[in-house]
Amino acid sequence: MIVVNAAWRGQRTTGQQRYASEVTRRLLSHPGVVARPARTSANRWLAWTQVQGLSVSSKDEVLVTLTSRSPVFHRRHVVAVHDHFVLSNPEWYSRRYVLTHAPVLKAQLRGASGLVFVSEATRTRHVDLYGGETPAVVAPNGVTAPPLDTVRPWPLGRPYLLAVASADPRKNIDRLVQAYSSLPPGLRRQVSLVLVGGTNSTVFAASQDAVDDSSGILKLGYVSDDELWSLYRGARAVVVPSLDEGFGLPLIEAASLGTPLVVSDIPVFRWIAADRAVYFDPKDVDSIRDGLRRVISDEVVAVDPAAVRSRFCWDDTAQRVLDLSRRLEVAG
Template identity: 40%
Template sequence: MAARPETPRRLGVFAHPPRHDLAPQNSASRSSNATQRTGCATRHDLAPRNSASLRSAARASRIHGVPASAKDVASEPGKENGIRARRERAAAGVRATGDWLRRLGAATAGASPDGRLTVAVDVRAFWEPLTGVGWYLHELLRHLAAAEGLRLRLYGPTLFPNPDAPGPVVDPPRGPAIEMVTGLAPPGRWGRRRSVLRALRLMEPLVFALQRNAVLFAPNFILPRTFRLARGATVATVHDLAFRRLPGTVREETRAALDAQFHTTLARASAVITVSRTVRDELLATSAIGAARVTAIHHGPGHLSTRKGGAPPPGTPGRYMLHVGTIEPRKNIELLLGVWESWVADDPAAPALLLCGRRGWKSEALHAAFDRAAAAGWLHHPGYVDDDALAALYRGALAVVCPSLYEGFGLPLVEGMAAGTPVVASDIPVFREVAGDAAVFAPVHDPTAWKRALVELAHDEILRGRLAELGRKRAGAFDWSIAAARTGEVLRRAAGDG
């Protein structure tokens, strides 16, 4: 029987291309399909459906105008939507990265375009519960917030914070002269990756140096690591020299940092501010810096001078004398405990001792004594309280007691005097400088003299009235507006000298 001539197959809408036009096969599948399949076999009848063969089928169907299969046809819109979504995400990422680079560039823009003096300010103190240094900085910035000719750029713990990291404990002051420089971490998940943030923070001093601030202001003794490659004129505030004069009373990490960086900061400083003439004299006595570069500027009357409302903490006794400050060795709390124990033994009606401040470093030995005194009823320790409660405690106290071994200024003295409350303080030079004749002074290590002064004050209403009047008058000499204006002058002068 004669063989029937083979009819050529045409490629068209209803015809399928031969097997070799669609996708490569292995030799076994080619021989099997050659004997078992016709020219009308569909793509999924010919080869396993792996991802490569699906892509080949789709490509062939586009070339020849033939759908690969019903499933492939249905999946095409889904694939296109997926591709479109990926492209949109990529575009959004590019835009976010561009915004981040623009922010980083704006932060490194250098001098202020309007001619204001650009001052970088270390405000890491705002990330902790505020004590003396923190309140000093807060009040200073609050009174400089509208200063003409200044552009105060505030820097927190890092330029590249994790978006989930906690913010400052207290909001920085706001005003036309103030801007916060932070949040420069990359957008999205990159800004949360520890490896990325670690790498950026290694480069932080360089990024900061590129910002070309004219003045670097270190309000807490030393320049932070971020500032150390920058070339601006340096101004530092020195609050005391406890780490030199009473090193055993200072936290070990604080002393180590000051030992390592204090003299380096002094050496590069165009100007140094001390918070009292006493500290200025102590600093000059070290011969570490010339007198022309050191300016003494007193604090203002504390941040409580405008507080009128509020109530004392629950459990506050009716009659008490008040100590304000962190419980740490320099505050000499042991003396007060001994005085009160003796006083209460002589007179059970003696006023209570109220300690306002958190338990600090190297105070563990006092905790058991606190517990015994609290159980006896003559000691109250509410800890760290808010501003309104603290203002109420100052106003309600019979006296403010400050038995410190050493201080750089003595803000509780000024706050007590401003509240019209008599002050009994250690007879040390800086307290004499701050309180003048508006306080009663007792030797630092003489509990008998302290007990005598406190008993007399508790029983002499006329003496309390006279001290209250003298104290209000004395407190009026301390003004944050004056302190801020004089600090601004130091910053401008340093920029000119630099």
């Protein structure tokens, strides 16, 4: 039997939770797959998941964990690896988060019977750090975009660039705001910068709130899924200035609607977008500004929504996770 760890249920939907939700729903359509629901509040998840790992003790069971809420100890455990940043870049997180999560992630990676990587870049990083002996698959995020003709553009009233990011310093929003603010006033009057995303001070290290009353910047905070699709659809381009990523969900979501991309030149974004994006150096404000200037001036690279939806498909992702889990189940 394959048991899906459902400790993510009840959390606000972010990239990992969406991944777990979409993959779990598809896994449960197969015989011999069940979900073990959480029976604890969110602030007690760590203790609960460790107990769960010990409780799945049957020799016939494989535990599948699709988010970071994962037990350390389990006989046969498939672990989804979204990134290694709490280990490689602890400065991006709060001290408390690092103290509780870094040791757990190390133990999970070392004890896993199978690994699921959300991108080839994440797999490569893992092999560099820990080697490639553990059975593994690359199973990327998928697209959940509605049909193109059903999404109405966001009615902002003038063109805008869209950035979707949390308060994580890795998202590099401070430099993006600096770059946009350094554009000539005429360009900022021509195209706004819209920022979307929530905050979580218990997870991420403090960063300067660079968003003020600068002309042209609109901060919307957390938005619903329907609102987000509408924002993607209406944007002149989607800007992703991340210093690093395990995947890059805004890239495929925006591209699935045909919205151009202007993004950091990092390995995972090259893996996702290849030559179908405008790239910039995320550590260089001038480079970011030049990328913004290009898309404002309509120097955009066309994307193919059908190709994006075909390549990043949740059904394919779930099948890869299932195939790996079945191999471990049969191996005993």
